[in-house]
Amino acid sequence: MSTRIADHRLHRRVTSAEEAAALITHGMTVGMSGFTGSGYPKAVPTALGKRIEAEHAAGRPMRVKIWTGASTGPELDGALAKADGIELRLPYNSDPIARERINRGEMDYLDMHLSQVAPMAWQGFLGPLDVAVIEVTGITADGSLVPSSSVGNNKTWLDHAQGVILEVNRWQNPALEGMHDIYYGTALPPHRVPIPLVRPDDRIGQPTFRCDLDRIIAIVETDAPDRNLPFTPPDETARGIAAHLLDFLEHEVGKGRLPASLLPIQSGVGNIANAVLAGLADGPFHDMTAYTEVIQDGMLDLLDSGRLRVASATAFSLSPDAALRINAEMARYRDRLILRPQEISNHPELIRRLGCIAMNGLIEADIYGNVNSTCVMGSRVQNGIGGSGDFARNAYISIFMTPSTAKGGAISAIVPQVAHVDHIMQDVAVLVTEQGLADMRGLSPRKRAALVIENCAHPAYRDVLRDYFDRAMAGAYGRHAPSLPAEALSWHQRFMDTGTMRA
């Protein structure tokens, strides 16, 4: 028996992944751990996928609703979507097989603000949660659960599920114990009180999850890393974006509008975000903090550089190399990293209070600074809104970053009108491409448009954007934010028809 299960009362619950998966039946709602490819259960979902395939082969229906923290891994979303076993998925997905099913209309997808998932589950309108499947690092002698490499909504799933299946993953370093801060002070209104966090490194909870042992219906032992992709090194475009952004932050410090150590940074995932973090590691700012959603490679580098004092998040999202590196030195990182439930890492109250500098990617922005983060050509969901809305609206400065073109220039990231809106212009203060930066704070829509076209659009698209804007100023129904409805989305239609937005 694994030494990771110190509570002997639970040894008799240990079973195989197949037996555990058999406890999940058609129509159930299953809350799984997992956030940005970290800390998701690996064995039970794989076994569940096989079981669903067998049921389907036998002519029997079997589909489940899957709730998670955010994205998981191929052993979970991939396996279940491949088996066509998911009826509804929430709140965020980045698995390509699941994405394809969603966009074929075969699978329902609830794309939610990540701060709101747990509170909405408490409210009850999402329906009951039948089973939770949660990866943990270990179980202490008193039955407390040591979280894994993500926290996500695990506290809520453990509290609310009728039955709990645990995966105890001995690949995760036992030195993770003590890194987590699980806040149990949340409630439904009218019983909510202020969340007592005033600095990114405040610890306001406990290091482990509680769980009523009677509800633990199975425990499966595993030994496997989170399966994430390696990061490609930042290219010239990403470095260009980072350089513009660092110039802007220096400028704001110079103006006295930001402290010399900045304010807590939030950084999305991906290569551009990593380039920005790499830039910060070489930049002029010291004693920085991060209050963010995920700890990616660049954040570890920033910690190692000595520039970042502490980082708070809800999950890791590391390349295989970085995962091995942190796992080997967990004890050294433990005091400078805090993982919290996602309703705390992304809480509007805390983001507004701390004054985060939010830095997120996008699919497209329009000349007024409205941002589409989710739906390619307005309808085809890529991943989801994730926490970008939690951070963008409540940030001290809300920054969005993107290369100015995609698909070799066939797509302009700056369009006359976005085909889907995730972030309204009021929530987008600064837009950055490799071409330059538009600081739109305090500007009316018309002035925003001029700045975005000149500073951010790719030169190949600038003239046509200027032409659209000029004609909109002449012919629009109103000139507050001039638009031409018959033409506003024509670039998207052209891409769908011809493979390029260029006329």
Add this chain to the structure above:
Amino acid sequence: MSTRIADHRLHRRVTSAEEAAALITHGMTVGMSGFTGSGYPKAVPTALGKRIEAEHAAGRPMRVKIWTGASTGPELDGALAKADGIELRLPYNSDPIARERINRGEMDYLDMHLSQVAPMAWQGFLGPLDVAVIEVTGITADGSLVPSSSVGNNKTWLDHAQGVILEVNRWQNPALEGMHDIYYGTALPPHRVPIPLVRPDDRIGQPTFRCDLDRIIAIVETDAPDRNLPFTPPDETARGIAAHLLDFLEHEVGKGRLPASLLPIQSGVGNIANAVLAGLADGPFHDMTAYTEVIQDGMLDLLDSGRLRVASATAFSLSPDAALRINAEMARYRDRLILRPQEISNHPELIRRLGCIAMNGLIEADIYGNVNSTCVMGSRVQNGIGGSGDFARNAYISIFMTPSTAKGGAISAIVPQVAHVDHIMQDVAVLVTEQGLADMRGLSPRKRAALVIENCAHPAYRDVLRDYFDRAMAGAYGRHAPSLPAEALSWHQRFMDTGTMRA
């Protein structure tokens, strides 16, 4: 000398509106009081408008930037816009002359989340504030300022302006003293702390504004009511909307998802909001509270009915009759009404904590529940986003209400795609028209569309909406939220071309 100025040190500052207005010069930024037509200065802006007209007649340039709480009155926005004296206006306007100038492209307009105005002014990127012009009810013997019928951003304008002009309006009832709760605990990050408000009736501040007397450059005495329009009684459509909404709230209480006394209600302004409040006065709920932006007529009726225990807001917005009525009985209402700065009445931290039931109007919604609150046909601004974003995203239940058609049926309030987005589908839980109610919580975009078309759209538009959705399901780039970019905004173009959205 008015007995409203108890601090004798200030008597020598009393002057005429014309002399006070002469202290405002070309290019200045002026922060004025005023929120939803209440508590705005009346004499100085009128004199300023005349002065600007005289300057223009003499061939001299004169324009100013005007910051307020929200909408004001004809003596302010109307007079200054008529004189073409406004270079930039923020954060909300409902004056028809100013609206026309904005939509002709003659005046810049910053349409802002109302909770963010004061914090953004503190940040500094909006530039310095030269003069504040603030209506007060009186000045106490120690130089404290008794607020008027709105609080808005007055604390911030008084704190930050280089010079302060006060209008002491003796029309306002001196019994207003003690109704206000001015919280002085705000700060810029990293110095922000939890706001210690946990119930709508908590008082966390002081009843008056502080102001450094040296910065008071002029005081003008006035005697005039806030100029608001009478409400028309709710028509059948408004009563229908209210009935659907009350059924829904009863249903939620029955399900145990809302307390029997509901949660703090937020209500927008207008006839539909008043119909809902009238419905609540006759409904089954007792001991209710309101945590909202404005106190309109229906809210007073609800207080009088005994169903509403207390209401917190930042301003009154009363018909002339109701203004006279409350002014005559101010002492009786004072303990059950609280007026706060708008960064507190609309603070995301507090709205989320209290779990408000948000009820707001709209211009149009699309089949997925995205909402356009501001721009007719996508470009012509009507009023502004106001506080709807503060409340909708952080509410316990975010409800939007509208008649299903406008302009005698020529405009459908439910369209394939909104031409401008203020509230993304994630922030819109329930949509209500006189046709019915769509509870979209927990539904994927495709399921939302079916419900919105069947429950909310006018029968005259249902078939064409179904047809659009069916064809989008067949031909969209992705079927997560299917759309046809070439056709999505065609209803708006048709209205612009032919005067009706009907084919």
